[in-house]
Amino acid sequence: MEPAAAAQLKTLLSGVALPARKAELLEYAVRQHAEPSLLGALQTLSDEREYESLDEVVEELLQVQPPRLDGVPHEPKEESGKPPGGDAYTELRPEPGAVRESSRTAGT
Numbered sequence: 001m002e003p004a005a006a007a008q009l010k011t012l013l014s015g016v017a018l019p020a021r022k023a024e025l026l027e028y029a030v031r032q033h034a035e036p037s038l039l040g041a042l043q044t045l046s047d048e049r050e051y052e053s054l055d056e057v058v059e060e061l062l063q064v065q066p067p068r069l070d071g072v073p074h075e076p077k078e079e080s081g082k083p084p085g086g087d088a089y090t091e092l093r094p095e096p097g098a099v100r101e102s103s104r105t106a107g108t
Contacts, residue, residue: 007058013028013057018051018052018053021047021049045061
């Protein structure tokens, strides 16, 4: 669905009682003499879901959020390696602006 059509649909549905299911949204749209393309878009909504706002309806129609493949968000992974700055990151009072000697300048 194009963003302009989604905005038009949102305007058309502005008086519907929320929360609403797909059937209620369709019924309201028909009473408002919605264009067939807008009714077709509403047909693609989930039958299972109850929409709390028109923004939720539009987001689903525009597919703003990518679908989850497994339906469950992934767990964060344990970090590996040292933090930025190495051991100085965990020191209480690290020397500010300290630069380590490079192997080329050491012993010159």
